[in-house]
Amino acid sequence: MQTRGPGPACLHIVTGEGPAHGRQGHGTMVGVDGRAQAWFERATSDGRDNDVAALVAAKRGRRVSVVIPARNEEPTIGAIVAGIHDDLVRAHPLVDELVVIDSDSTDATSQVAADAGARVHSARSIRPDLDGYPGKGEAIWKSLFVTTGELMVCIDADLTGWGTHFVPGLLGPLLNDERVRHVKGFYDRVLDDGSGLHAPQGGRVTELVARPLLNLWRPELAAVVQPLAGEWAVRRDTLSALPVPTGYGVEIALLLDVHARWGLDALAQVDLGARAHSHQAVHDLGVMATEIIEVAARRVGAPSSGAEDATLWQYVRAAAPPWRGRDVPLRERPPAAGVAVA
Ligand SMILES: Nc1nc2c(ncn2[C@@H]2O[C@H](COP(=O)(O)OP(=O)(O)O)[C@@H](O)[C@H]2O)c(=O)[nH]1
Ligand SMILES: [Mg+2]
Numbered sequence: 001m002q003t004r005g006p007g008p009a010c011l012h013i014v015t016g017e018g019p020a021h022g023r024q025g026h027g028t029m030v031g032v033d034g035r036a037q038a039w040f041e042r043a044t045s046d047g048r049d050n051d052v053a054a055l056v057a058a059k060r061g062r063r064v065s066v067v068i069p070a071r072n073e074e075p076t077i078g079a080i081v082a083g084i085h086d087d088l089v090r091a092h093p094l095v096d097e098l099v100v101i102d103s104d105s106t107d108a109t110s111q112v113a114a115d116a117g118a119r120v121h122s123a124r125s126i127r128p129d130l131d132g133y134p135g136k137g138e139a140i141w142k143s144l145f146v147t148t149g150e151l152m153v154c155i156d157a158d159l160t161g162w163g164t165h166f167v168p169g170l171l172g173p174l175l176n177d178e179r180v181r182h183v184k185g186f187y188d189r190v191l192d193d194g195s196g197l198h199a200p201q202g203g204r205v206t207e208l209v210a211r212p213l214l215n216l217w218r219p220e221l222a223a224v225v226q227p228l229a230g231e232w233a234v235r236r237d238t239l240s241a242l243p244v245p246t247g248y249g250v251e252i253a254l255l256l257d258v259h260a261r262w263g264l265d266a267l268a269q270v271d272l273g274a275r276a277h278s279h280q281a282v283h284d285l286g287v288m289a290t291e292i293i294e295v296a297a298r299r300v301g302a303p304s305s306g307a308e309d310a311t312l313w314q315y316v317r318a319a320a321p322p323w324r325g326r327d328v329p330l331r332e333r334p335p336a337a338g339v340a341v342a
Contacts, residue, residue, distance in 0.1 A: 047169020065149030161276030
């Protein structure tokens with residue numbers, strides 16, 4: 001395998017004995033390294049060339065919901081929805097529900113998505129008795145109240161390089177292996193310098209925050225290629241059983257929680273080829289990184305703020321101290337399965 005194990009022994013000592021995954025002995029790398037590597041080898045598959053008709057047959061009556069969280073994605077959402085609708089709703093009955101959850105878009109995201117064939121909900125209009133918050137995780141949590149599929153696939157709305165094979169690729173392990181509860185996509189990232197070249201590494205927050213945290217705190221997950229990938233699949237009963245951070249912590253939370261509760265064999269990953277999306281400014285990524293550190297710290301028992309919101313102060317030369325304060329949403333929604341019916 002390409003992915004290396006968790007590295008030097010000093011990292012291993014820091015990992016300690018976590019609640020559901022402390023079987024490795026201290027002072028040796030063998031067990032940890034072996035588990036991440038063995039998982040990579042048995043749980044990684046190629047998601048680029050699925051036989052869609054065979055996957056439709058493998059549904060055996062189960063329903064599939066595709067959920068696309070979107071905020072101000074007017075330029076890209078139309079092609080994504082139309083592509084999935086054409087190939088996987090109309091040409092093959094793989095996707096039963098194609099749903100966009102829009103939060104507070106100020107552009108024509110909702111209209112474009114509806115015109116392209118999606119059912120569109122505004123996150124705040126779903127179960128208004130439960131209040132509403134900004135954020136990607138909030139949109140995904142709210143989607144549980146307006147979708148019915150036993151199997152759910154999430155796709156980002158800002159993709160500029162992608163293919164409809166993402167959806168069957170992500171569903172394959174869920175349809176073919178009852179033990180698998182959560183499937184992560186991974187891909188080369190297409191560089192945004194106009195060269196068209198591919199980079200095998202993840203984005204900045206993946207390489208500088210998520211991967212280091214996993215290697216330090218949950219080394220069994222060190223071979224997850226793209227832990228923050230926005231393209232993933234999950235069983236409804238699994239997502240419904242877990243708390244969901246309202247912001248960008250949704251992906252790392254799901255990964256850590258599925259692993260802690262059901263073990264490594266509940267996870268699989270698929271190679272989806274290459275992907276391109278719009279890139280964010282580093283100050284925006286700073287907010288995202290803060291969310292991910294907090295969400296991960298809570299789950300491994302590391303010191304965390306425990307707050308529902310925090311402020312991240314970012315230096316701006318033109319601003320007087322305390323510079324620019326960025327709101328960081330740290331709220332988590334409770335497991336949807338325990339929320340009273342409206
Ligand atoms: N509904 C909704 N979607 C969001 C929100 N924030 C981000 N998203 C969507 O989540 C996906 C990933 O967000 P993005 O900002 O591209 O994050 P990145 O790809 O990790 O840099 C995109 O489809 C966004 O439109 C939000 O507050 N509400
Ligand atoms: Mg993006």
